[in-house]
Amino acid sequence: MFITLLSNAIRYSTVFLFGSTGETIIEKSGHLNLGIPGIMCFGAVGGCTGAQIYMNSLTDTSQASGFVLILISILFAMIFAGAMGLLYGFFTITLRCNQNVTGLSITTFGTGVLSFWGKKMGSDGVTFYAPSKYFLQVFPTEWTKGWFGQIFLSYGILVYLAIIVAVIVAIVFKKTRVGLSLNAVGENPATADAAGINVTGYKYISCVLGAALAGIGGLFYVMDYSQGSLEYVIDAMGWLAIALVIFSIWRPLLGILGSIIFGMLSILPRYLTVTFAQIELVNMIPYAVTVVVLIAISILNKKETQPPAALGLSYFREER
Amino acid sequence: MKAKANKAHEPFVRLVKRKEMKVWQSILLRAGAFLLSLLICGIVSSLITRKGMGYFFTTLVDGVFGTKRRIWNLFHETALLLIVAVAVTPAFKMRFWNIGAEGQVLIGGLCCATCMFYLGGKMNIYALIPIMLVSSMVGGAIWAVIPAIFKAKWNTNETLFTLMMNYIAACLTGFMITTWAPRGSGVVYFEKGNLPKVGNEFLLKIIVVAALTVIMWAYLKFSKHGYELTVVGESERTAKYIGINVKKVIIRTLILCGIICGIAGFLLVSGTNQSIHKTDTVAGRGFTAILVSWLAHFNPLYMTVTSLLVIFIDQGTGQIATLQGLGNSYSDIMTGIFFFIIIASEFFINYKVVFKFSVLKKAKKFAETVPPAPEIETEVKEKEEVEE
Numbered sequence: 055m056f057i058t059l060l061s062n063a064i065r066y067s068t069v070f071l072f073g074s075t076g077e078t079i080i081e082k083s084g085h086l087n088l089g090i091p092g093i094m095c096f097g098a099v100g101g102c103t104g105a106q107i108y109m110n111s112l113t114d115t116s117q118a119s120g121f122v123l124i125l126i127s128i129l130f131a132m133i134f135a136g137a138m139g140l141l142y143g144f145f146t147i148t149l150r151c152n153q154n155v156t157g158l159s160i161t162t163f164g165t166g167v168l169s170f171w172g173k174k175m176g177s178d179g180v181t182f183y184a185p186s187k188y189f190l191q192v193f194p195t196e197w198t199k200g201w202f203g204q205i206f207l208s209y210g211i212l213v214y215l216a217i218i219v220a221v222i223v224a225i226v227f228k229k230t231r232v233g234l235s236l237n238a239v240g241e242n243p244a245t246a247d248a249a250g251i252n253v254t255g256y257k258y259i260s261c262v263l264g265a266a267l268a269g270i271g272g273l274f275y276v277m278d279y280s281q282g283s284l285e286y287v288i289d290a291m292g293w294l295a296i297a298l299v300i301f302s303i304w305r306p307l308l309g310i311l312g313s314i315i316f317g318m319l320s321i322l323p324r325y326l327t328v329t330f331a332q333i334e335l336v337n338m339i340p341y342a343v344t345v346v347v348l349i350a351i352s353i354l355n356k357k358e359t360q361p362p363a364a365l366g367l368s369y370f371r372e373e374r
Numbered sequence: 375m376k377a378k379a380n381k382a383h384e385p386f387v388r389l390v391k392r393k394e395m396k397v398w399q400s401i402l403l404r405a406g407a408f409l410l411s412l413l414i415c416g417i418v419s420s421l422i423t424r425k426g427m428g429y430f431f432t433t434l435v436d437g438v439f440g441t442k443r444r445i446w447n448l449f450h451e452t453a454l455l456l457i458v459a460v461a462v463t464p465a466f467k468m469r470f471w472n473i474g475a476e477g478q479v480l481i482g483g484l485c486c487a488t489c490m491f492y493l494g495g496k497m498n499i500y501a502l503i504p505i506m507l508v509s510s511m512v513g514g515a516i517w518a519v520i521p522a523i524f525k526a527k528w529n530t531n532e533t534l535f536t537l538m539m540n541y542i543a544a545c546l547t548g549f550m551i552t553t554w555a556p557r558g559s560g561v562v563y564f565e566k567g568n569l570p571k572v573g574n575e576f577l578l579k580i581i582v583v584a585a586l587t588v589i590m591w592a593y594l595k596f597s598k599h600g601y602e603l604t605v606v607g608e609s610e611r612t613a614k615y616i617g618i619n620v621k622k623v624i625i626r627t628l629i630l631c632g633i634i635c636g637i638a639g640f641l642l643v644s645g646t647n648q649s650i651h652k653t654d655t656v657a658g659r660g661f662t663a664i665l666v667s668w669l670a671h672f673n674p675l676y677m678t679v680t681s682l683l684v685i686f687i688d689q690g691t692g693q694i695a696t697l698q699g700l701g702n703s704y705s706d707i708m709t710g711i712f713f714f715i716i717i718a719s720e721f722f723i724n725y726k727v728v729f730k731f732s733v734l735k736k737a738k739k740f741a742e743t744v745p746p747a748p749e750i751e752t753e754v755k756e757k758e759e760v761e762e
Contacts, residue, residue: 163710338545
């Protein structure tokens with residue numbers, strides 16, 4: 055039973071992992087994007103639209119190529135979510151608006167768009183059960199037998215993609231010049247600017263790229279986890295993704311571990327005989343633990359584990 | 375001079391921070407932004423409903439002002455949003471990003487609901503109401519002061535902390551509700567212990583909120599506390615230098631925030647909803663209030679206007695959604711668009727955009743007006759200085 059729990063937790067963790075990796079990139083550039091829940095909703099809308107366009111373009115849906123379908127869905131999810139990231143970036147970087155306010159409006163807007171669109175799809179009779187089949191499993195079924203297969207090989211393509219992306223982002227942060235510059239932008243944009251780093255460029259790229267990655271999380275939730283159902287809203291996942299960024303102290307590799315823990319806590323009530331009231335208490339754990347981590351890093355006050363110093367502040371070059 | 379102006383590198387667009395905008399200019403700009411946002415909402419709406427712009431505007435106005443009850447409802451909803459906005463304002467003025475109003479209001483409501491559940495019907499209503507009010511205020515204050523203590527002592531990031539506290543509050547409320555009504559649908563209704571009606575069901579709350587708004591305005595503008603928290607917001611170092619106990623100010627201000635949030639929760643649970651639900655009790659007001667407060671530049675009196683506008687859009691588009699069967703998400707989309715435009719308009723209040731051609735034009739004009747003789751002199755002087 056534990057293996058089933060772990061395997062389901064890893065699968066569920068992908069939503070958080072995409073969201074938190076994206077948000078980490080954005081926060082590293084000094085921008086706290088509270089629009090992640092809305093952006094993930096947008097990713098879901100975009101991905102499903104992409105899948106729908108591809109399925110409609112075929113005369114015979116049974117001939118659909120899974121690879122092309124997934125590629126188009128991911129691309130559309132990234133474009134839709136990235137567009138919202140660009141909007142966020144334009145407001146907070148160029149127009150220097152308050153980041154919290156902008157992010158919250160994007161969340162309002164994004165969740166509104168998803169549930170509106172979902173309702174419309176429902177009334178039009180459009181379902182995503184058919185394209186969702188291609189997302190569920192990447193390896194042949196024989197491979198998923200046994201504990202090894204179940205824990206490591208039983209997932210859809212997006213689960214592996216999430217982990218690969220997190221590892222790549224971690225390497226970029228840790229080992230490359232780009233990561234170092236991004237860190238400088240998030241810690242002290244004025245110094246970074248003086249050092250010849252293109253502050254605005256870095257901020258824009260990280261806002262758009264981070265949002266695009268978070269958008270894939272939304273796509274995963276609809277296509278893989280809900281198996282094509284549009285019943286549930288994603289915004290609760292988005293807030294957990296923001297919590298996970300703190301939980302993983304701005305490190306994508308720890309984010310992989312953290313997302314699995316969050317995933318496990320989210321699905322744990324199903325494996326225990328608990329009352330509805332106790333489910334609420336289990337649901338509280340991720341947030342409570344995040345608060346504990348947040349307090350711990352501030353009390354320890356180590357340089358490596360702090361939030362980016364310029365987080366939440368707009369940078370205006372002419373202001374000293 | 376002319377040659378110099380051409381030589382100097384001048385970017386195509388440049389931003390300059392404005393010091394102060396004239397009042398009529400800023401009012402005109404905001405009114406323009408509001409009309410523009412209505413126009414864009416109208417265009418998007420007519421694309422969705424296929425009914426044309428006229429339908430959008432007539433239904434919008436009808437939805438807000440159509441009947442006497444709707445007008446009362448407009449002011450009532452405005453009051454409920456306004457009280458949360460008033461509550462978060464002192465914290466924001468201190469640059470303490472308290473985005474946990476949602477949770478603070480909910481905990482206030484939960485404390486009130488707890489009193490109603492266990493004491494309702496067992497004692498006199500006029501003895502119960504003060505108990506409910508006080509426990510709500512204490513609950514809200516506790517929820518707000520926890521992040522404040524950690525911020526003051528260890529500089530814990532308050533934005534993230536208060537955000538997390540929202541969800542802890544929601545889970546806690548969910549826990550209590552499912553304990554009280556294990557087979558319910560997540561809502562607990564109360565028949566005993568509700569606020570009495572004054573005039574009609576809306577008036578009492580509107581009066582309370584109006585009084586609180588004025589008090590908060592005076593507190594921020596005239597009291598020593600208000601001055602201290604403004605200084606802490608402007609510059610923590612200055613505050614320390616002039617002998618303000620920053621930690622004390624942070625904790626004191628957040629207790630005040632929490633108390634008002636608690637009152638908001640009390641009004642929502644015992645007055646408006648007469649029930650409690652995990653998310654629908656506060657219904658996002660804690661987040662919307664942040665926008666309302668920020669758009670009003672943290673002035674409680676302006677907030678009456680901004681919250682009225684937000685509720686105007688919300689109620690009006692809500693009416694369209696009901697008539698067309700579009701669901702709540704339609705008003706969310708419209709509110710989102712409205713916020714985007716208004717937020718963007720703030721940029722033009724704070725910054726001035728200077729284009730390259732206008733700078734060159736000014737330089738040219740300047741060169742024409744200035745007599746040429748002293749110009750040469752200065753150039754010669756400059757040369758001499760360089761030679762020296």
